[in-house]
Amino acid sequence: MRIESFLEQSPVFQVSRVARRMEAAMNGLLAAEGVNLLEALVLAALFFEKRGAVKPSYLAETFQTTRGNVSHCVSSLEAKGLVKRQIDAEDARGVQLVLQPLGRRRAVRVMGILDRTQRELEQRLGAGEVTGMLEQLAAVAAVCEGWVTRG
Numbered sequence: 001m002r003i004e005s006f007l008e009q010s011p012v013f014q015v016s017r018v019a020r021r022m023e024a025a026m027n028g029l030l031a032a033e034g035v036n037l038l039e040a041l042v043l044a045a046l047f048f049e050k051r052g053a054v055k056p057s058y059l060a061e062t063f064q065t066t067r068g069n070v071s072h073c074v075s076s077l078e079a080k081g082l083v084k085r086q087i088d089a090e091d092a093r094g095v096q097l098v099l100q101p102l103g104r105r106r107a108v109r110v111m112g113i114l115d116r117t118q119r120e121l122e123q124r125l126g127a128g129e130v131t132g133m134l135e136q137l138a139a140v141a142a143v144c145e146g147w148v149t150r151g
Contacts, residue, residue, distance in 0.1 A: 011140065012144075015137070015140065023037055026040075026117065029113055029117065030110060030113060033106060033109055033110050033113070034080060034106075035077075035080075035082075035106070035110060038063065038065070038069065038070075038073050039073050039076060039077055040110040040111075040113070040114065041063060042059060042070070042073055042074065042077060042083070042097075043077070043082065043083075043099070043103060043106060043107035043110055043111075044107060044110065044111050044114065045059060045062065046083060046097055046098070046099045046103070046107065047099060047104065047107040047108070047111065051098060051099075052086070052088075052089075052096045052098060053096070054096065054097045055088070055094055055095060055096060055097070056070045056071060056074060056095060056097065059097075074097060077103065080102075081100055081102050081103070082099070082100055082102055082103030082106055083097050083098065083099055083100060083103050084097070084098050084100055085097060085098075086098055118130075
């Protein structure tokens with residue numbers, strides 16, 4: 001089909017396609033831990049940040065997703081007994097997220113999976129190439145952000 005030739009030459013489509021494939025592959029790897037990629041990233045964020053410092057709005061901004069996506073993700077993690085929402089002591093309108101003991105153990109395991117996938121990419125492609133790719137993706141993102149501000 002003619003569209004296939006266009007899509008093969010479209011950086012926007014190719015980046016989107018690779019992102020979907022990577023997310024699907026990561027979700028497959030993380031399924032053994034009972035989480036998807038966003039849930040794994042939330043667990044990692046809660047593990048690394050100071051207890052009580054992570055709020056859903058911070059996660060939405062950091063992961064560049066909607067508050068609704070984060071809310072669904074947190075509800076899922078809460079139902080699995082991995083995280084707990086607590087009222088913010090400084091602002092009763094806000095919520096803080098806290099890792100439960102089971103969540104802490106799961107966070108360590110999913111971070112191991114994330115680390116292994118990064119090491120494999122660096123081994124197969126080369127660490128310098130991965131760094132260069134990330135720099136190029138950042139440059140592409142900056143160009144795309146310019147489209148929105150001009151828009």
